[in-house]
Amino acid sequence: MTAPRNCDLIIKNGCLLTMDERRAIIARGAVAVAGHTIAAAGPEKDILRDWQSKNVIDAKGAIVHPGYVDAHLHVNAQTCRGFFRGDASKAGAAGPNYADWKATLTAEDENAAAGLAGVEMLRHGITTFVEPGSAFEPDAVAAATQAIGIRCTLAEPYLWDTTDTMDVIPGLASKSLFARVPPERDRCLKLLGSQLFRNRDKDGIVHGHVALYGEGTASDELYVAAKKLADREGVILNNHVGFDLDLAAAMERVWGKPRFIHLAEIGVLGPNTTFVHMNLIRDEEVEPIIKSQLSIVWCPVAYVSRGTPLRQPTRIPEMKKRGVNVALGTDSARQSSAGDAGFLALQLAGGAGHAMVSEDIFEMMTVGGARAAGLQHLIGSLEPGKRADIVIRSTHAAELMPSIDPVHQDEADVFAKAQASVHRIISRLGLSLPGLWPRAQAA
Numbered sequence: 371m372t373a374p375r376n377c378d379l380i381i382k383n384g385c386l387l388t389m390d391e392r393r394a395i396i397a398r399g400a401v402a403v404a405g406h407t408i409a410a411a412g413p414e415k416d417i418l419r420d421w422q423s424k425n426v427i428d429a430k431g432a433i434v435h436p437g438y439v440d441a442h443l444h445v446n447a448q449t450c451r452g453f454f455r456g457d458a459s460k461a462g463a464a465g466p467n468y469a470d471w472k473a474t475l476t477a478e479d480e481n482a483a484a485g486l487a488g489v490e491m492l493r494h495g496i497t498t499f500v501e502p503g504s505a506f507e508p509d510a511v512a513a514a515t516q517a518i519g520i521r522c523t524l525a526e527p528y529l530w531d532t533t534d535t536m537d538v539i540p541g542l543a544s545k546s547l548f549a550r551v552p553p554e555r556d557r558c559l560k561l562l563g564s565q566l567f568r569n570r571d572k573d574g575i576v577h578g579h580v581a582l583y584g585e586g587t588a589s590d591e592l593y594v595a596a597k598k599l600a601d602r603e604g605v606i607l608n609n610h611v612g613f614d615l616d617l618a619a620a621m622e623r624v625w626g627k628p629r630f631i632h633l634a635e636i637g638v639l640g641p642n643t644t645f646v647h648m649n650l651i652r653d654e655e656v657e658p659i660i661k662s663q664l665s666i667v668w669c670p671v672a673y674v675s676r677g678t679p680l681r682q683p684t685r686i687p688e689m690k691k692r693g694v695n696v697a698l699g700t701d702s703a704r705q706s707s708a709g710d711a712g713f714l715a716l717q718l719a720g721g722a723g724h725a726m727v728s729e730d731i732f733e734m735m736t737v738g739g740a741r742a743a744g745l746q747h748l749i750g751s752l753e754p755g756k757r758a759d760i761v762i763r764s765t766h767a768a769e770l771m772p773s774i775d776p777v778h779q780d781e782a783d784v785f786a787k788a789q790a791s792v793h794r795i796i797s798r799l800g801l802s803l804p805g806l807w808p809r810a811q812a813a
């Protein structure tokens with residue numbers, strides 16, 4: 371028998387949701403971590419036989435799962451939650467234009483916003499997010515996320531070179547925003563890929579990818595240049611498409627055909643391309659979408675917040691059933707918190723006629739998100755070689771109990787116990803309230 375090997379951390383006594391290819395769940399599992407990396411994950415008896423460490427966390431039966439991925443978060447919007455009323459993208463409501471607000475953000479603002487967002491994400495078990503090329507000062511975001519210890523991938527802000535369709539979304543365009551990040555091809559071609567230096571640090575938690583703003587703001591030339599670069603550098607090309615239904619129609623007018631037919635024709639679809647929103651998918655687009663193996667990032671809060679379901683039922687659950695990789699994103703946490711997407715997606719899928727189960731949502735938030743972020747070699751599952759982005763989710767937290775609905779199982783017993791519990795607290799405080807909890811007293 372060989373002696374156990376040393377590692378830096380062991381998490382034992384956890385229920386492992388591995389998200390490996392078999393989606394194995396190990397009821398009494400353990401994970402061995404060496405440096406930043408998972409050295410082994412498996413049944414506890416095997417791990418404790420093969421590995422030893424001075425640092426052992428007893429998960430006490432908690433669920434241990436790979437950290438969630440928020441595959442689309444405009445992190446600098448964190449500080450304007452609740453400020454913009456109505457649909458900020460249409461600029462219909464009173465108050466400042468959202469684009470003007472964005473254009474005033476300083477490095478300090480973005481650093482603070484990323485810090486706040488990071489704390490909120492960690493609270494929900496999100497350990498990675500994709501900033502889709504909208505932070506003006508990527509260094510400020512990188513500094514905040516490093517300080518907090520949350521993984522992210524960044525891109526250059528606002529790579530766009532045509533604004534022909536932007537009158538449809540006046541809240542997302544303004545003179546001041548165009549002055550700060552001019553929609554000019556030369557600027558974009560110069561900046562394209564300049565966040566990729568972050569990938570050189572193989573142990574780093576801040577990565578870089580290629581992003582275009584999208585939604586009809588990129589010429590074919592810019593799209594093709596971005597896709598070529600993403601292919602060469604082994605990263606994703608990330609962009610918005612289909613947030614606004616009117617904008618989708620405007621793009622079809624400019625391109626003279628459904629958008630994914632055009633994008634397939636110019637050769638910019640592939641397994642390393644990630645399209646965000648996809649609120650409109652036409653019948654003739656289904657085949658190029660499936661064939662290309664692209665990733666979809668679904669942002670359910672953004673989809674619902676503008677009444678889009680009333681105009682266009684989502685087809686994303688259907689796409690997932692047909693084998694398309696789907697991730698979940700917050701978009702911007704202006705009217706929600708980062709972490710609300712999963713539950714809403716579950717509700718919406720049923721309404722769209724393609725019911726999902728929790729396992730589908732879990733898949734989208736882990737392996738699906740990892741692939742959409744272009745980080746599938748690093749995160750998304752608890753497997754040897756992946757980074758130790760691990761969440762230990764206590765099953766003793768109040769919000770996780772009970773896992774069944776005991777109120778309808780054994781009503782009298784539950785009420786009696788609850789009353790007894792209150793009664794104990796009251797006695798501990800030295801109070802006496804006779805007659806208030808007759809059933810508990812009788813028990």
Ligand SMILES: [Zn+2]
Pocket residue numbers: 442444502610646701702
């Ligand atoms: Zn977005």
